[in-house]
Amino acid sequence: MDATAIKDSGAGRSAASITLANLGKVYPDGTVAVGDISLEVPAGELVVLIGPSGCGKSTVLRMINRLIEPSKGRILIDGRDVAAQDPVELRRQIGYVIQNVGLFPHQTIRTNVGTVPRLLGWDRKRIRSRADELLDLVGLDPARHGGRYPHELSGGQRQRVGVARALAADPVVLLMDEPFSAVDPIVRSRLQEEFLRLQATVRKTIVLVTHDIDEAVRLGDRIAVLAEGGLLLQYAPPAELLSRPASPAVREFVGADRGIRRLAVTPVRDAMRPIGHVEEISRLPTVDLSGTLHDALAVMLTSDSLNVIVVEDGTPVGAVSRSALFDMPNEEATAIA
Numbered sequence: 001m002d003a004t005a006i007k008d009s010g011a012g013r014s015a016a017s018i019t020l021a022n023l024g025k026v027y028p029d030g031t032v033a034v035g036d037i038s039l040e041v042p043a044g045e046l047v048v049l050i051g052p053s054g055c056g057k058s059t060v061l062r063m064i065n066r067l068i069e070p071s072k073g074r075i076l077i078d079g080r081d082v083a084a085q086d087p088v089e090l091r092r093q094i095g096y097v098i099q100n101v102g103l104f105p106h107q108t109i110r111t112n113v114g115t116v117p118r119l120l121g122w123d124r125k126r127i128r129s130r131a132d133e134l135l136d137l138v139g140l141d142p143a144r145h146g147g148r149y150p151h152e153l154s155g156g157q158r159q160r161v162g163v164a165r166a167l168a169a170d171p172v173v174l175l176m177d178e179p180f181s182a183v184d185p186i187v188r189s190r191l192q193e194e195f196l197r198l199q200a201t202v203r204k205t206i207v208l209v210t211h212d213i214d215e216a217v218r219l220g221d222r223i224a225v226l227a228e229g230g231l232l233l234q235y236a237p238p239a240e241l242l243s244r245p246a247s248p249a250v251r252e253f254v255g256a257d258r259g260i261r262r263l264a265v266t267p268v269r270d271a272m273r274p275i276g277h278v279e280e281i282s283r284l285p286t287v288d289l290s291g292t293l294h295d296a297l298a299v300m301l302t303s304d305s306l307n308v309i310v311v312e313d314g315t316p317v318g319a320v321s322r323s324a325l326f327d328m329p330n331e332e333a334t335a336i337a
């Protein structure tokens with residue numbers, strides 16, 4: 001992971017793992033922003049940091065790219081301590097997307113996207129073709145938008161440019177600090193959806209900060225819940241966090257409607273039973289095997305049916321009943337019983 005590797009490569013470098021080991025930050029005024037956090041972000045996964053305002057999320061992110069130096073602990077990227085690397089060089093290899101994007105107002109969109117490649121000394125032609133490739137990847141037409149200035153785009157479009165710029169030099173790590181919070185809920189939802197598609201293509205290691213539990217559940221392969229003082233309360237995949245909150249504090253944070261959220265991250269397969277028990281298959285609505293229980297519930301509600309047939313490549317493979325959705329084992333309840 002050095003600058004020459006980036007210079008020599010085009011796109012498609014692999015992602016890197018990130019290790020936080022007993023990471024802590026006390027600001028000079030004595031504020032303990034981050035207590036003691038240890039966690040591992042596997043290469044190519046998207047990890048969400050979530051927690052109440054002031055719990056240290058941005059501080060963790062900014063320690064990863066050395067905008068802030070830790071008071072204790074270590075950060076390893078692919079096993080290499082970031083403290084041993086030149087901060088400027090390190091930052092050129094780590095994409096960073098912030099709320100309100102921070103685009104340069106007097107530069108065109110294409111020039112903004114080419115910022116890091118330019119710093120890395122790529123030639124003009126290569127920078128331009130890379131910028132256009134990235135704009136296309138985030139759903140902006142290079143011919144239409146490439147020559148515009150940031151104020152000539154909508155908030156959602158600017159946000160996409162921010163993501164394109166962060167990906168331009170094909171970083172192995174992407175840090176995102178509330179990347180979608182400055183846009184309205186409908187644009188936000190569309191950006192999240194597009195971002196998931198983008199991530200399926202580029203498979204970067206991403207650490208994303210948000211306040212929004214729905215965003216965390218939708219985007220995260222894993223979620224780290226932090227508390228005041230920068231303490232790690234739980235680190236788990238969304239489904240586990242929702243079904244087995246590690247403490248009352250996490251349960252409260254995750255929210256009372258977590259049963260519904262859990263449906264959105266539980267595969268249809270988990271509540272499926274053999275099809276033999278269901279009558280009149282052909283009249284029942286269907287849901288694809290790749291769907292979630294939330295999809296199954298939506299189909300049941302719109303068709304006013306108590307059962308839904310699960311299909312794989314168009315062939316019925318099982319059925320899910322409405323009661324089965326709410327009989328899903330709740331390990332927390334079992335533990336209490």
Ligand SMILES: Nc1ncnc2c1ncn2[C@@H]1O[C@H](COP(=O)(O)OP(=O)(O)OP(=O)(O)O)[C@@H](O)[C@H]1O
Nearest residue numbers: 027029031032033052053054055056057058059060
């Ligand atoms: N430069 C600083 N000096 C002193 N305290 C700071 C400094 N920067 C941040 N803090 C404090 O450190 C704590 C963590 O701040 P941080 O910005 O990391 O939290 P956050 O979880 O990202 O918050 P938010 O969700 O509101 O953005 C807060 O109490 C904040 O006031």
